[in-house]
């Protein structure tokens with residue numbers, strides 16, 4: 001869990017959830033067709049949260065995106081415009097769509113909130129005595145399961161009624177998932193086990209997995225019903241990413257790399273891809289037909305990936321972490337962002353061998369910007385011949401409207417200023433992530449390096 005203090009969003013500047021009509025909230029969903037149409041193959045960001053992104057979830061019904069944040073709010077996005085759901089008294093760890101109209105969230109305030117499009121005030125489900133880390137909705141939408149660090153799993157009848165709590169884990173519960181037929185629940189825990197629960201009798205059936213270290217996240221895949229052979233993937237504190245047979249617990253595949261912990265797992269809706277997010281900021285995309293790594297790339301410059309989900313059509317992987325931004329990466333174009341596949345893997349070189357300016361660029365810019373005329377496709381435009389150039393002028397890059405329409409010219413002064421106060425202040429509305437370089441000397445070295453390298 002992050003311990004950094006984070007800037008709080010200015011609540012006064014945001015639309016207040018309760019003031020909005022139900023239809024404005026969930027009914028009039030302007031479906032954000034991620035990964036299709038205008039957004040196909042495009043890197044994008046969703047900005048507005050004032051703290052780290054703890055969870056991202058995409059509605060199966062509408063394709064809509066919800067983000068849970070350390071800033072105590074849930075963002076419900078229409079395109080790039082958020083509606084803020086304010087009701088938690090602490091960090092929100094998880095958001096989960098129940099159906100087209102309802103959304104559940106859980107947080108550090110031990111609460112589960114259910115937001116209903118027909119009723120602006122969330123229902124508050126109380127009973128946990130520890131943080132709520134994960135939620136799952138049964139396929140028939142009758143039950144909401146909550147994983148809590150109080151060591152229990154809450155089962156909440158969504159039509160109303162008293163909750164029940166499943167006990168058996170020896171430590172906090174981090175993850176829950178229903179089987180496709182809704183009769184079985186799987187849970188992962190800090191105690192290092194994945195357990196199987198019978199929903200009908202509300203009892204533990206058995207332990208499926210014993211991993212020495214705590215389990216942070218689980219995902220089910222494979223069969224469409226329980227009769228078909230399925231798999232369970234889990235990510236653990238010790239960096240283990242393993243896929244096991246749902247019935248026997250036997251390993252099917254293992255993608256444990258030299259990175260720990262594994263913090264997030266997501267599966268696309270067709271079940272052909274699995275994504276992992278880790279403590280080093282990498283996202284690994286795994287082809288689940290052949291069980292091989294398709295892409296492995298560094299998605300954040302620093303800090304972990306806590307939040308991960310695929311867009312409804314599977315074309316985009318949405319990710320979040322320390323930065324208060326949701327990133328959307330086009331899955332089929334990820335090779336272009338792959339550090340290992342890139343033509344200029346500057347950020348893989350030993351920083352000790354570099355001059356300061358180059359080091360600044362390698363660490364803070366090179367993942368998104370090339371310096372050469374043909375920079376290949378990156379998240380940002382190539383900076384080749386950027387000095388003296390009008391902002392938004394490269395033909396081979398799709399700028400935001402803000403940059404397109406800007407009259408700014410890039411000079412030593414404007415680039416220095418860009419990172420002195422940060423792109424979000426210098427050109428509000430640009431797609432460029434928030435970033436400041438506080439040292440004047442570092443900025444000067446960076447600009448000098450850029451002048452030399454972008455001729």
Ligand code: HEC
Nearest residue numbers: 364365368379380381391392393399400403430431432433
């Ligand atoms: C995570 C990706 C990312 C990182 C890191 C990043 N940028 Fe950018 N940058 C972008 C994007 C995206 C744009 C296009 C913005 C838009 O269209 O609104 C951009 C635009 C720019 C532009 C304007 C280019 C033009 O043609 O108008 C400059 C200059 C720039 N970045 C410099 C830098 C420097 C210097 C760094 C490192 C200190 C950096 N960027 C780090 C993504 C990034």
